[in-house]
Amino acid sequence: MKHNLKLAALSLAVMASTNAFAQESSEPDYKHWIGLSGMYYNADESRPLSLTENGAYDEGQGLSVEYGFRFTQSWAARIEITDLELDNAAGNTAGDADGEMVGVDAMYFMPDDAWFLFAGVKRQSVGVSTTQGNIGIGKHWDIHESVKLITEVAAYHDFGEDYNDYSLKLGIAVPFGKSTPKAPVDSDNDGVVDGKDQCPMTPAGVRVDATGCSVDNDNDGVMNSVDQCPNTPAGTQVDAMGCAIKDADNDGVVDSKDMCPDTEAGVKVDAKGCTVFDQETVEITLRVLFDNESAVVKMPKDPEISEFAEFMKQYPSTTAVIEGHTSAPGTESYNMDLSERRAANFKEVMVDMYGIDATRLDTVGYGETQLLDTASNAEAHRVNRRISVTVKDTVKVPEEK
Incomplete structure (x- = not known):
C-alpha cells in the first residue's frame, strides 16, 4: 500500500x-x-x-x-x-x-x-x-x-x-479579487512592447521593425536593406545608397558642385558653395593722453593701442588721420608745434612697433583750437593734452549661418 x-x-x-x-x-x-x-x-x-x-x-x-x-x-x-x-x-x-x-x-x-x-x-x-x-x-x-x-x-x-x-x-x-491588467511595457519607447522587443535598448528616435530592431543602423535615412555603407558616421550627408557625399569644406554643397571648395567654417554660402557677404560699417576710436609739455607716448604697448593696431591690420584697406591736441596754457605757435609732434610720435609707434604701413597714416596738429574741456584747471588741461584717431570703413563681411 x-x-x-x-x-x-x-x-x-x-x-x-x-x-x-x-x-x-x-x-x-x-x-x-x-x-x-x-x-x-x-x-x-x-x-x-x-x-x-x-x-x-x-x-x-x-x-x-x-x-x-x-x-x-x-x-x-x-x-x-x-x-x-x-x-x-x-x-x-x-x-x-x-x-x-x-x-x-x-x-x-x-x-x-x-x-x-x-x-x-x-x-x-x-x-x-x-x-x-x-x-x-x-x-x-x-x-x-x-x-x-x-x-x-x-x-x-x-x-x-x-x-x-x-x-x-x-x-x-x-x-x-481580480488584479487590474497592466499595460504592455515598452522600456525604450520604440513602439514595440518588451515582450516582443529583440533589441530592448534602441536609442530614441531610431526607426525599428516589428522585432524592435533598427531598420537603419547608422540612422542616415537609408534602409539597411539597400544601405551599401551601413556604418556612415552621424550627420554625414549620404546618397540614395547610404554612402557619404563628399563635401570637403562641410558647407552643405557637394564637391562636384562647389565652386568655392575652401569656404571658411560657419559662414553662409550660396548654391555654388561660395561665401555670401554682407556690407558692414566698422569703426574704432583711440585717444592717448600726454604729460604736460611732452610729446612722448608713455605706454606704447597699452592694450588699447594694441587693439587699435590689430584693427588696422584686420582691415588693411583703411586709412587714418592722427590728430594732435594741446591744453590752453602756452603760446599758440608753441602749442601748434607740440600737437604736431605728438601726432608724429604716435604715427612712429604705429609704424615701428606695430608694422602699420606709413602711407595709411596721416598726421595733423590742432594746437589748442579744439579743447575738450574749456575750464582753466588741472583736470581740464590733462584731458586736453592728447592725440585722437578714428578709423571707419564699410567692408564686406561673411554672413554667419
Missing part, C-alpha cells in the same frame, strides 16, 4: 511539472482564493494509535478548506483546515480516529502559474496531537474563468517522533 502511494505521489508531481510547459503565458488574474478539497492521507506505519493503545494508523481521508492570498505574482500564503479521519492499520474500526489538521503554508508560483511549491507547518490532532513540517507541489488548473481545479501532493514530517506521512489532494478553488 505504501509503495503504491509513493508511486502515485511521484506521478502527480511529474504530471504537474511537465504540463507546466504546455500552458500559455498569462499574468495572474486573481489575488485571493477559497478552496474545498478531498484529501487522501497515508500515515507512517510506525505511528501509534495513541499513548495508551497498541497498534498503528494506516491511511485515511479528509475534507480540507483553505483560504489563500497572493502578495505578488510569485509569492502567496494560505491557511488550511482539514477534517481528518485515520484508519486503524489492523482493520479494527474501533481504532479509527477523527480529528483535525490546521496549518499555514508559504507558496511560490512558477512563471505563468505553471505549478507551485509550498512549505509550512501543520498542527494535527488525530489520536496523538503532533506538530509537523510539510512540503509539496501542486497546480491550479483552469476549468473556467471563475473556477480552478486543485491538485497537490505533500509530505509531512514530525520532528519530535520522526514520523513521515504523505497526502494527495483534489479539489476546487474559487479565485476572486
Whole structure:
C-alpha cells in the first residue's frame, strides 16, 4: 500500500511539472482564493494509535478548506483546515480516529502559474496531537474563468517522533479579487512592447521593425536593406545608397558642385558653395593722453593701442588721420608745434612697433583750437593734452549661418 502511494505521489508531481510547459503565458488574474478539497492521507506505519493503545494508523481521508492570498505574482500564503479521519492499520474500526489538521503554508508560483511549491507547518490532532513540517507541489488548473481545479501532493514530517506521512489532494478553488491588467511595457519607447522587443535598448528616435530592431543602423535615412555603407558616421550627408557625399569644406554643397571648395567654417554660402557677404560699417576710436609739455607716448604697448593696431591690420584697406591736441596754457605757435609732434610720435609707434604701413597714416596738429574741456584747471588741461584717431570703413563681411 505504501509503495503504491509513493508511486502515485511521484506521478502527480511529474504530471504537474511537465504540463507546466504546455500552458500559455498569462499574468495572474486573481489575488485571493477559497478552496474545498478531498484529501487522501497515508500515515507512517510506525505511528501509534495513541499513548495508551497498541497498534498503528494506516491511511485515511479528509475534507480540507483553505483560504489563500497572493502578495505578488510569485509569492502567496494560505491557511488550511482539514477534517481528518485515520484508519486503524489492523482493520479494527474501533481504532479509527477523527480529528483535525490546521496549518499555514508559504507558496511560490512558477512563471505563468505553471505549478507551485509550498512549505509550512501543520498542527494535527488525530489520536496523538503532533506538530509537523510539510512540503509539496501542486497546480491550479483552469476549468473556467471563475473556477480552478486543485491538485497537490505533500509530505509531512514530525520532528519530535520522526514520523513521515504523505497526502494527495483534489479539489476546487474559487479565485476572486481580480488584479487590474497592466499595460504592455515598452522600456525604450520604440513602439514595440518588451515582450516582443529583440533589441530592448534602441536609442530614441531610431526607426525599428516589428522585432524592435533598427531598420537603419547608422540612422542616415537609408534602409539597411539597400544601405551599401551601413556604418556612415552621424550627420554625414549620404546618397540614395547610404554612402557619404563628399563635401570637403562641410558647407552643405557637394564637391562636384562647389565652386568655392575652401569656404571658411560657419559662414553662409550660396548654391555654388561660395561665401555670401554682407556690407558692414566698422569703426574704432583711440585717444592717448600726454604729460604736460611732452610729446612722448608713455605706454606704447597699452592694450588699447594694441587693439587699435590689430584693427588696422584686420582691415588693411583703411586709412587714418592722427590728430594732435594741446591744453590752453602756452603760446599758440608753441602749442601748434607740440600737437604736431605728438601726432608724429604716435604715427612712429604705429609704424615701428606695430608694422602699420606709413602711407595709411596721416598726421595733423590742432594746437589748442579744439579743447575738450574749456575750464582753466588741472583736470581740464590733462584731458586736453592728447592725440585722437578714428578709423571707419564699410567692408564686406561673411554672413554667419
